Amino acid sequence: MRAVVYRDVGRVEVCEVPDPEIVEPADAIVRVGIAAICGSDLHFFHGKAPLEPGETIGHEAVGVVEAVGPEVRRVAPGDRVVVSFVIACGDCWFCLNGQTQLCEDFRNLGAGIFGGSLGGAQAELVRVPVADVNLLRVPDEVQDERALFVGDILTTGVYAAGVAGISPGDTVAVVGAGPVGFFAIQAARAGGAGEVLALDLEPERLVLAERVGAVPIDVRARNAQTAVDERTGGRGADVVIDAVGSAPAFERALDVVRRGGTVVVVGMYTSEVIPAQIGVWWTRAITVRFAGICPVHAWWERAIDAVRTGEIDPAPLVSHRLPLEDAALGYELFDTRRATKVLLRP
């Protein structure tokens, strides 16, 4: 089959690799209809996470079940499905308690040794372990392109807003209007937020945020704290969602949250360090919720329902639709921020 493979830092190519096979009885093979390039694929693309030359990449995909192992019960060949980017066992204490991102056997597609050496989804076919857990059937009325992001970024946005405890009328500030922020904005609005403020420095992202109902705040042109204060009677936002994952973004989130407010950290952190005036945080009675990786399985049914009802619209995010063979171009466009989201069709 044809698949996107990592060659070297900053270089992917599409080439012929062996078809995946059913390895374990709970596996399924999915024929990929559409795959997407995710921000976390860029960690591998930049060599910041380990991927060996020749390994396949990608974890966002929607497609049709081609084959299943003998233990698979919930999906069958011919079913249209979306793939979870978290590959969970479904059987450990964490999985059974809805925290699949903390699974004892946590794996990722297309993440090399880091993700359990599973093949990538930017390919014609992908093997999905524990298919009953890691595949979600797509309702007939939801087209592939609308379902695709339910396996990752869309549900991550829903999760961020969901754990924030948004009360009706709350002002929610989303720091970072990238793909996850884009969906967090919509989920916050659907969750009853009064006003959603989108803080970013990329004009294109702010345009997208405004299209889905946020008030755009260009933090290069305005001081974020002052801008948020102006819209909240000087208090700050009731809820802030950090959808970036950088020390300045986290500090910005703390700057714009009101006393007694909540900061949800859904952006990805690795080794960042900041000085913390814990006494000030304590006095301000801030709740900081490190959301971690999204436990997709616990949230994706409500996420796809929000897509089905139109509460969440993924369409404006997609800037490029390319054949799989043009994956290298897709990576270049996404990496240089000339694309907001690139879809690859095998």
Next chain:
Amino acid sequence: MALFPSEEWITLYRDLINGSEEYREAGRTWEGDIAFVFEAEPDRGVAEDLVAWLDLRNGICHDARMIEAEQGARAEYEIRAPYSRWREVVLGDLDPVKGMMQGKLKVRGDLPNIVRHVRAANELVHLTTQVPTEFIGAG
């Protein structure tokens, strides 16, 4: 009228500090230089961060001037906020110690030491109101 902040403003301010009996007494046990960072608000005419520096020891201001941002990072204490927040402080609309505890003014350094010197801090704020001040983008 001196533009806040500027070399002219900070010099006038230094002279007021050194003429204050109240500060000399309240700041007697204070030792440490402070960088005040006035964060950019491009839409209000403050294009980039501005930093004022005071060398305050034993009730005396030994030096005071505008400095570059990277020099400010070396100060023992740094207090930062958007420019308009500082404007509230200078106009007496925001109590700086409360502002620090509420996160409106961000402190790097030993916050409890600042709180222990609240009388000195209050006098420093009071003295800012004595400087004939003009604000950037004031309307």
